[in-house]
Amino acid sequence: MRRAEAELDALGETYEATRVLALLGHVLVRAGDLEGGTRRLREALPRFRAGSARSEHWEARCLEWLGLAAESRGEAEDAAGHYAAARDLFRRLSPEDADRLDSRLRQP
Numbered sequence: 001m002r003r004a005e006a007e008l009d010a011l012g013e014t015y016e017a018t019r020v021l022a023l024l025g026h027v028l029v030r031a032g033d034l035e036g037g038t039r040r041l042r043e044a045l046p047r048f049r050a051g052s053a054r055s056e057h058w059e060a061r062c063l064e065w066l067g068l069a070a071e072s073r074g075e076a077e078d079a080a081g082h083y084a085a086a087r088d089l090f091r092r093l094s095p096e097d098a099d100r101l102d103s104r105l106r107q108p
Contacts, residue, residue: 001020001023001024001027002024004020005017005020005021005024008020014047014051014052014053015052015053015055017053018044018047018048018053018058019044019053019058021040021043021044021047022040022041022044022048022058022061022062022065024037024040025037025038025039025040025041025043025044025062025065026041026065026068028040029041029065029068029069029072030068034069034072034073037065037069038066038069041062041065041066041069042066044058044062045059045062045063045066048062056089056092056093057089057093057094059089060085060086060089060090060093060094060097061086063082063083063085063086063089064082064083064086064097064101066082067079067080067081067082067083067086067104070082080105083101083104083105084101084105086101087101087102087105
């Protein structure tokens with residue numbers, strides 16, 4: 001994934017390179033590398049918010065994954081903030097994803 005990101009970036013495929021960066025961040029978080037995964041997700045997020053990689057869907061996905069990372073670190077308030085921001089975007093884009101995040105936010 002790291003090589004794919006570098007190659008896509010070199011080809012000027014900003015959107016695809018940013019998607020790979022976010023996916024790598026998510027994979028690292030799931031594998032227990034919370035610091036490395038969070039760093040990549042935080043790098044991808046502003047790219048999804050502006051420029052040629054702009055994507056509300058991927059912005060929401062990235063926010064959700066940042067919430068998972070925060071939750072894994074025991075930072076419930078930070079996680080809830082990320083989940084709520086993702087849910088708000090998903091309400092327009094994917095009601096099923098929004099419902100899943102609503103459920104997650106209701107958990108103690």
